[in-house]
Amino acid sequence: MSDITNSELDRRTLLRRAAAVGIAATPAVGMLSACVGGGEDDKTEQATGTKSAENPLGIDPKAPIEIVIFDGGLGTKYATDVDTPMYSKKWPESKVTYSATQQIATTIKPRLNSGDSPDMINNSGSDLMDFGAIVKAGQAADLTDLFAAPSFDIEGKTVAETLVPGAVEQGTYDTDSGRKPFAVNYSFTVFGLYYNKKLFDKNGWTAPTTWADFTALCDKIKAAGITPFGYAGANASYYMVRAILTSAGKIGTEQVLKDIDNLKPGAWQAPAIKQAAEAWGQIGAKYINKSFLGLKHTEVQLQQNQDKLAIYPCGSWLENEQAASITPNFEYAVMPYPSVTGSDQLPATAINAAAGEVYFASAKGKNPQGGKEYLRVMLSKAAALEFTKLTKSLTVVAGAADGLTISPGLTSANDMLSKAGKDVFMGYLFDTWYKKLDDASREAANTLMFNGGDAQKFCDAMEKASQEVAKDSSIAKFTRV
Structure with a gap:
């Protein structure tokens, strides 16, 4: 897209609007089974490392990770050109295996059920998986430690503290063991x-x-x-x-x-x-x-x-x-x-405007902590800024796109959002x-x-x-x- 305006919009105003959506959902579900497919996935040996200031999630620096991205309206360059290089720079001995598909459920659901799941998954598109069933089956990793971890690049703040209000809540579910976040709703859509x-x-x-x-x-x-x-x-x-x-x-x-x-x-x-x-x-x-x-x-x-x-x-x-x-x-x-x-x-x-585009780490994968670390990279200010540049879409990282010159469509969406004022609702x-x-x-x-x-x-x-x-x-x- 080459037709870019020179207008500098009030990005904080735009991101504050995100606080008006996505905060009312409080799902309740019991963890009824360990896995839809059961069986060998429970025996999967998972990579772990030692927690430290540099490694707050305790990943194994040498363990590989696998990510799967939905190839749709947002494209995939943010993953291939931004997030993966940032992750690899931080953890050079960890090989990232990447793939993209428009058939998420068809491709990923059998792997989740067999215990051979990727470590981080973008669940989206017309063939998205039933995320309620994924949570029920214990196949989504608890992201509590991710949101409590230090931000990847914003000093003095946890990951949760860098996000717009409601961003964590929208992916949080009530379970038999308490309320826990299982999803990152990353993109903010108008x-x-x-x-x-x-x-x-x-x-x-x-x-x-x-x-x-x-x-x-x-x-x-x-x-x-x-x-x-x-x-x-x-x-x-x-x-x-x-x-x-x-x-x-x-x-x-x-x-x-x-x-x-x-x-x-x-x-x-x-x-x-x-x-x-x-x-x-x-x-x-x-x-x-x-x-x-x-x-x-x-x-x-x-x-x-x-x-x-x-x-x-x-x-x-x-x-x-x-x-x-x-x-x-x-x-x-x-x-x-x-x-x-x-x-x-x-x-x-x-x-109607809301945080969407679900990303989650697999609880049953070989490297769930690595999947969470990849999400921590995505939720950095630097990655979020590049995401907006590439996709012309905002993220839930507050202030990440401040001062960015944006495209005509996003400029129009921002104007519509501003005129809506308090009358912005999440939808369903x-x-x-x-x-x-x-x-x-x-x-x-x-x-x-x-x-x-x-x-x-x-x-x-x-x-x-x-x-x-x-x-x-x-x-x-x-x-x-």
Whole structure:
């Protein structure tokens, strides 16, 4: 991405916004089994070393580590060009084995169950693993010692003390042995409707704040021969789930989404959910390209870069993911989801933003302490700064990107975040807690948007799936407050 602005934004303001999200989730689960697969993994000899000021996690300096990174919107250069070299410089005798994949669950789950797991794993993408099940099975390492360890490069502070408020809490779970952190939610993402600012400026189109304005704009875009709205049904239907539920959260507040996370009976039948589904169902019926159902995310995103599609629901990783396809005539910008009704309880400026992109160390791997040490490197100020430069995404390391000149898309996201003020909400967690419910939501969203499904059918399908999960005693349950 070469089209970089010279604006210097208040990075502390942006990072403080992270404190408004990600702090309300308090999962509760018993550690019901040692490992989903059981067996030989319990016999794995794990590398350990002697703790010291230079080696606070007590790693074996000569032991190799293996990391696996999701190859998606954030790319992989931050791992190959920043984190791994930093780790190797600190521990030159420790060989780092690296791989990247878009099929995390397919690739990693069998290895977790067999006791041959990598030491640090980036669990993300459409094929992500059920992290609730991973915690339940004792396959994620307790990160208490990581967060209590000295920062890799910020003197006088622990790792936890260098992070935005809520960063540790979001990956913390209640277990039979107490509350413990198991995940690092590293990237801070701003969600909204992304568009080409230059195309909008050329046509005199402005970002809508009401649903009537939104449909009127879609009519103008359609008349110009451009598909007004779309997403990829093949592998990115969760983008649409977030759109529907963000609108529902603005209609009825985040409590509507908390009820969904808590598997509350009737949560998916709430008026706010149905109103949001009705509104978006109309967009699907009138303004979407039905061929998008069979396309992958990058294929639809390329159509937007070619001005064949105007408005795309996504997160702030989008600009980096499409960097190679951006032409001089394209400049990313983002707008909040418009108000659906005249009585939405949150204002039109309210947005969904949250810490995400889960990284964890494997409890059953050969070198879990090495996996944690790799995470300590990632949570350094230097690594976080380079991550933002490479990905055009923020991290949970407070102040790491202060003074950094950023790209048009992230500049727009920052402006939207600033205008949202206190009206920033995390959204929902069921997609990482309950894989079955996540899968059902993706299917229901596609049916609503592409196959003529109506709002009540959407609500009914999701209510049924939710209660099936609630009644399934084999699925660990989590509680959000």
